[in-house]
Amino acid sequence: MSKARNNIINRLRTTKPEPCHFSERDHLSRFNWDKEERINRFVERMVAVRAEIIHASKDDWAEKIAEICQEKRLKNMLVSPETAQGxxxxxxxxxxxxxxSYDHEIEDWKSEMFNQTDAGFTTTLxxxxETGSLILWPTKHEPRLMSLVPPVxxxxxxxxxxxxxxxxxxxEQGWVDKGMPTNALLVSGPSKSADIEQTLAYGVHGPKELVVVLIS
Known part of the structure; x- marks a missing residue:
């Protein structure tokens, strides 16, 4: 087994890959959408997969979130006290x-997190x-589970x-120069899955509802 493994490694080291040539692809070069067009397309795609869009300003976004909580009758919400928005x-x-707040190890409150937490609030990167996606870059203040476990x-x-x-x-954000994140999430709508008959179901393995508060 060791000899076979070494033979494979040696072949990989000595084989020179053939040069690859890619033609210019539209989705890599399309940077001509203005801000209004980007907003319209993002909203259109998010709504198509049952996400809710709430428009807000820099002055009233927090009040909008309070209204969302009241409308959905949320009893609690997971929020980091370490972020500026939190x-x-x-x-x-x-x-x-x-x-x-997510301020202790998940093992210490797993049952509460999975069974008694109504909603999670996160910022986005x-x-x-083009795809109607949010970019989340989980940190120690906003761990990945905050956006994946609560039903809202x-x-x-x-x-x-x-x-x-x-x-x-x-x-534009310089990911290559600054270093790629160890765990970046692209979120396109609430959780969804399809069985063998290709029947799409929402809220199967994650949040049943996604509410995006857009600050303009």
Whole structure:
């Protein structure tokens, strides 16, 4: 087994790959959508997969989230107190449901997290208009489970960070120079899955609802 393994490795090291030539692809070069077009296309694609879009301004986005919580009758919401946006929400606790923070190991409160948490609020790194996707870059303050476990995911997106394509995101945000994230998430609508008969079902393996608050 060891000899066969070494033979394979030696062949890989000595084989010179043939040069690859790619023609220019439209989705990599389309950067001519203005901001209004990016917003329209993003909203259209998100709504098509049953996401909710709430338009807000820099001054009233927190109040919009309070309204969402009231309309959905949320009893609690997972919010990081360490982000700038989270601090704003913690300063208006009288208008919001019980705010919870992800400040301890998941093993210590797994049952509560999976069975008793109504919603999770996260910020975003940006959005992609072409596919109708949110870009989440999980951190220790906003771990991945905050957007994947609660039945309702409320995400905040500044339209100034709404890009045309994924390649534009990588280029404009300098992912290559700054280092690729260890865990970047692209979220396109609430959770969905299809069985062998290709019947699409929502909310099977994650949030049943996705609410995107767009700040313009």
């Amino acid at each position: 601090k704003v929400l913690y300063n208006m606790v009288d208008q919001l449901p019980d705010l919870q 940006g959005g992609i208009a 995911h409320i995400a905040l997106l500044d339209t100034n960070q709404l890009y045309t394509t994924f390649s534009e995101v990588v280029k």
